[in-house]
Amino acid sequence: MLEGSRSLLTQREIQEKLSNEDLDELLRLWWTEQGAEKRRDLDLIASVIPFSTEAPLRVLDLGCGPGDVARAIYARFPRSRIDCVDRDAFLISICIGVNRREGVPAQHFVRDLWDADWHQGFEPRYNVVATANAFHWLDALRVAQVFQDVWDLLRPGGVFVFAEPACSEERFAPGFAQWKARQPPRYSRGHWERFWNRANEILGYDHTKLLGSRDSRLDDSLPVSGWMQFLKNARFESIDVLLRDGDEVILAAAKP
Ligand SMILES: C[S@@+](CC[C@H](N)C(=O)[O-])C[C@H]1O[C@@H](n2cnc3c(N)ncnc32)[C@H](O)[C@@H]1O
Numbered sequence: 478m479l480e481g482s483r484s485l486l487t488q489r490e491i492q493e494k495l496s497n498e499d500l501d502e503l504l505r506l507w508w509t510e511q512g513a514e515k516r517r518d519l520d521l522i523a524s525v526i527p528f529s530t531e532a533p534l535r536v537l538d539l540g541c542g543p544g545d546v547a548r549a550i551y552a553r554f555p556r557s558r559i560d561c562v563d564r565d566a567f568l569i570s571i572c573i574g575v576n577r578r579e580g581v582p583a584q585h586f587v588r589d590l591w592d593a594d595w596h597q598g599f600e601p602r603y604n605v606v607a608t609a610n611a612f613h614w615l616d617a618l619r620v621a622q623v624f625q626d627v628w629d630l631l632r633p634g635g636v637f638v639f640a641e642p643a644c645s646e647e648r649f650a651p652g653f654a655q656w657k658a659r660q661p662p663r664y665s666r667g668h669w670e671r672f673w674n675r676a677n678e679i680l681g682y683d684h685t686k687l688l689g690s691r692d693s694r695l696d697d698s699l700p701v702s703g704w705m706q707f708l709k710n711a712r713f714e715s716i717d718v719l720l721r722d723g724d725e726v727i728l729a730a731a732k733p
Pocket residue numbers: 511539540541542543544545546562563564565568588589590591608609610611614615689
């Protein structure tokens with residue numbers, strides 16, 4: 478079993494179980510689970526990366542899951558090389574399967590961001606670090622440390638782009654909650670269950686029991702200003718709120 482993996486099967490065993498049809502079905506179920514806004518988010522994340530589309534970028538996708546962020550960036554920067562990191566052996570197996578099938582030049586690492594040495598062996602040469610909906614699985618102290626790691630791993634001039642859940646500031650919370658209740662919900666328990674029921678069928682055990690049970694985590698307890706403060710504390714500049722909706726914020730920042 479790979480270091481950091483929490484699976485009952487090795488990552489390779491999971492990969493061998495995933496047929497092309499399984500990959501297609503799982504991706505479809507994943508996109509439904511991730512909500513209609515996911516495509517917009519990926520498009521925005523890839524679009525703001527301020528480099529030539531011909532540039533041979535080094536890209537790091539943290540908490541890659543099935544790899545949507547990496548592939549969205551690769552689609553715009555076809556000379557990029559991607560490193561994908563996730564602690565979950567099943568989700569990263571989907572990522573590996575789809576990346577190999579689509580010829581995305583990526584390396585995949587089963588690592589846990591709770592571990593101080595999650596980036597062991599990585600060289601500090603990334604032009605882009607990107608993440609969608611993974612940091613909120615950490616607590617505030619760990620996010621601060623991981624943002625510092627991201628800073629260290631970026632080249633000067635590199636950029637950090639991420640989408641994460643965000644609440645409103647306390648003063649605006651009641652009205653914001655009322656407004657949000659009138660919006661179509663992005664996520665549904667049913668969609669989550671459909672993805673994981675199919676995953677469990679393929680795997681032959683209940684993989685959801687392995688998902689992050691030991692963590693205390695941020696979830697959506699942090700307002701946009703909190704995410705920005707983490708960036709400022711790690712010395713990032715050009716911090717920009719690219720988008721904010723009822724569920725999340727997308728932020729970008731640069732290492733000068
Ligand atoms: C909601 S999914 C998002 C996946 C992917 N970024 C996407 O947009 O489809 C959250 C991902 O974060 C990963 N994750 C959560 N905590 C993690 C940790 N401590 N270390 C590494 N990955 C983690 C999960 O395994 C999962 O793949």
